Amino acid sequence: MDSQQILDLYDWQEGLCFRHPARGTQETAHIKTIRPPAGGLQDVRACAECVLQIEDAKERAAARGGETYRPGRLSGASDAS
């Protein structure tokens, strides 16, 4: 699976990357929602560069654990697709 195929698994919208907020608004994908101690919900978004890094790390972790790597599921959403 190449980089573009992985990126195509995500929905892209303008936002701030959680690792690169200094870059300002750019195309980002929603990867998870966290509950800050202060309350409420906060979306965590990542730019393409970070999504690919995270997917790469996930692929290696899956290989180490003998599990099947499934890209595009960073959010841990319980969708059955």
Ligand SMILES: [Zn+2]
């Ligand atoms: Zn980033």
